Amino acid sequence: MVGTGCSGTNAYRYGTMREWVLSLTVVLADGTVIKTRQRPRKSSAGYDLTRVFIGSEGTLGLVTEATLKLTVRPQSENVAVASFASIQNAAECVTKVVEAGIPVAGVEILDDVQMKCINASQTTSRQWKESPTIFFKFTGTPSAVKEQISMVQKLAANASGKSFEFARGAEEMKELWSARKQALWSVMAMRRGPEDRVWTTDVAVPMSRLPDIIDATKEDMTKSGLLAGICGHVGDGNFHAIILFNESEKKVAEGVIHRMVKRAVEMEGTVTGEHGVGLVKRDYLAHELGETTVDAMRRLKLAFDPLRLLNCDKVIRTEQPAPGEIKEW
Ligand SMILES: *[C@@H]1O[C@H](CO)[C@@H](O)[C@H](O)[C@H]1NC(C)=O
Ligand SMILES: *[C@@H]1O[C@H](CO)[C@@H](O)[C@H](O)[C@H]1NC(C)=O
Ligand SMILES: *[C@@H]1O[C@H](CO)[C@@H](O)[C@H](O)[C@H]1NC(C)=O
Numbered sequence: 001m002v003g004t005g006c007s008g009t010n011a012y013r014y015g016t017m018r019e020w021v022l023s024l025t026v027v028l029a030d031g032t033v034i035k036t037r038q039r040p041r042k043s044s045a046g047y048d049l050t051r052v053f054i055g056s057e058g059t060l061g062l063v064t065e066a067t068l069k070l071t072v073r074p075q076s077e078n079v080a081v082a083s084f085a086s087i088q089n090a091a092e093c094v095t096k097v098v099e100a101g102i103p104v105a106g107v108e109i110l111d112d113v114q115m116k117c118i119n120a121s122q123t124t125s126r127q128w129k130e131s132p133t134i135f136f137k138f139t140g141t142p143s144a145v146k147e148q149i150s151m152v153q154k155l156a157a158n159a160s161g162k163s164f165e166f167a168r169g170a171e172e173m174k175e176l177w178s179a180r181k182q183a184l185w186s187v188m189a190m191r192r193g194p195e196d197r198v199w200t201t202d203v204a205v206p207m208s209r210l211p212d213i214i215d216a217t218k219e220d221m222t223k224s225g226l227l228a229g230i231c232g233h234v235g236d237g238n239f240h241a242i243i244l245f246n247e248s249e250k251k252v253a254e255g256v257i258h259r260m261v262k263r264a265v266e267m268e269g270t271v272t273g274e275h276g277v278g279l280v281k282r283d284y285l286a287h288e289l290g291e292t293t294v295d296a297m298r299r300l301k302l303a304f305d306p307l308r309l310l311n312c313d314k315v316i317r318t319e320q321p322a323p324g325e326i327k328e329w
Helices: 049-053 087-099 112-121 142-158 170-181 183-188 207-224 247-266 282-289 291-304
Strands: 021-027 033-035 062-068 076-084 106-110 133-140 161-166 197-204 227-233 238-245
Touching (some): 076 087, 076 170, 087 106, 087 133, 087 142, 087 207, 106 112, 183 197, 238 247
Antiparallel strands (some): 076 161, 197 238
16 A cells, blocks of 8 residues: 555545555665654654655665554445446536535446446346446445435436435445445456456546546447446546456557556546556656656655665666667657
């Protein structure tokens, strides 16, 4: 979590890992052990080294200890599922909920392909409509949760929602949320043979651009002929592609993902919202951030790790790439 600064379905309400780490103990490349700061909730004391290490994917130091903030557990929790005729209607509903300032704990979208996989793979205990679906999570006092559900239900109806269901009890809540949990596994269950692999990746864009990028990416996926689903933390403008492919379809899958990443950058978004950069996305950073910003990152890397011992060449290249190694943008 610290390594990639990652997050999940609770980030819309609670923020990502970056918001929850107060301080880190880190072993530097030369063996020095440092603690980034003490543990008050806020501090103006010097550079924010904590956040330098969060998301550095092991390239700047080895994290051995993390001090986290805690929060109270909400008194009450519930889940609702709304299905829509189109992904545009679903996106419209999300925009309305966000604009109304309803403090939902999570807003997750699964497209028709993803819902089809979940239904067909029977990885959950119930049957699902095979249309674009939004999963809402609500937390708070019991009366606040009730009020939020009723507000969201109205907004879903206003966005031409086809159905709206909320859980009546802990068992049902688990059951409703299970589909979201099974997104990845249900695509895996659709493998045609042992040679099939599943590619998951993510991008994030400003909220206002989310319907556009989901639309364009979905069209591209349909054209590709691959089994490819979209699922996303839409409250954050963050979504994932989950693509099934075999070796002879790999080029096609790469094309779909490359264009999805490019689209995100062109919409002032990011090449990864929570999965991180690693090797595959490092050459995209210059397009998102600019050469000079990547150079500043490289200087930071070399300041912390001049001998390039730590997870070398991940996130930021420190070696010259071989000719032809960097793909065309
Ligand atoms: C969902 O899956 C079940 C079991 O395979 C199937 O009977 C049902 O028709 C599917 N629902 C839709 C909407 O296709
Ligand atoms: C949806 O909301 C709009 C604007 O708030 C309102 O004018 C319209 O009547 C509503 N439609 C439905 C079906 O509730
Ligand atoms: C990949 O899947 C396609 C479609 O099912 C099939 O035609 C092709 O032979 C498969 N290729 C490999 C390498 O398994």
